Amino acid sequence: MPDDSSLTVTRLARLSDTTPDTVRYYTRMGLLHPKRHPENGYRLYQPRDIKRLLFIRQAKHLGFTLHEIASITHDADRKHSPCPRVRKILERRIDDNRQQLSDLLGLQNRMEHALSQWRDMPDGVPDGESVCYLIESFDAGAETPEVQHP
Numbered sequence: 001m002p003d004d005s006s007l008t009v010t011r012l013a014r015l016s017d018t019t020p021d022t023v024r025y026y027t028r029m030g031l032l033h034p035k036r037h038p039e040n041g042y043r044l045y046q047p048r049d050i051k052r053l054l055f056i057r058q059a060k061h062l063g064f065t066l067h068e069i070a071s072i073t074h075d076a077d078r079k080h081s082p083c084p085r086v087r088k089i090l091e092r093r094i095d096d097n098r099q100q101l102s103d104l105l106g107l108q109n110r111m112e113h114a115l116s117q118w119r120d121m122p123d124g125v126p127d128g129e130s131v132c133y134l135i136e137s138f139d140a141g142a143e144t145p146e147v148q149h150p
Helices: 009-015 020-028 048-061 066-077 084-119 133-137
Strands: none
Touching: 009 020, 009 048, 020 048, 048 066, 066 133, 084 133
């Protein structure tokens, strides 16, 4: 029989400032482990699940995916320190972010260079061979050095 501290999906969602659908989704992913009410089959959560939901939100805020969070919580549930895994994930993610930032900065520079090349060019009219003269005339080899951003 459930105790008085058990929480329904809706109550847990309200107390953790999330939605019942989010609680159900996290349950399906194995991030939450409710018991079933023996008479009506409702999922019953414990007050500690509020803390688990807050942990999930904090981990997502740091950039962890739900699958990574599931691995982290699985380690913790088995009484294994998830800290080495957490460090490795963030180290990898920081490297990935740096690469993405570099790629985006390169794209930004190409876009700014193209716009400066096109500023004084006349508008072209498609002639069946050409779609947009501006794009077709862009000289990527003549790119200027990196543009400094504030």
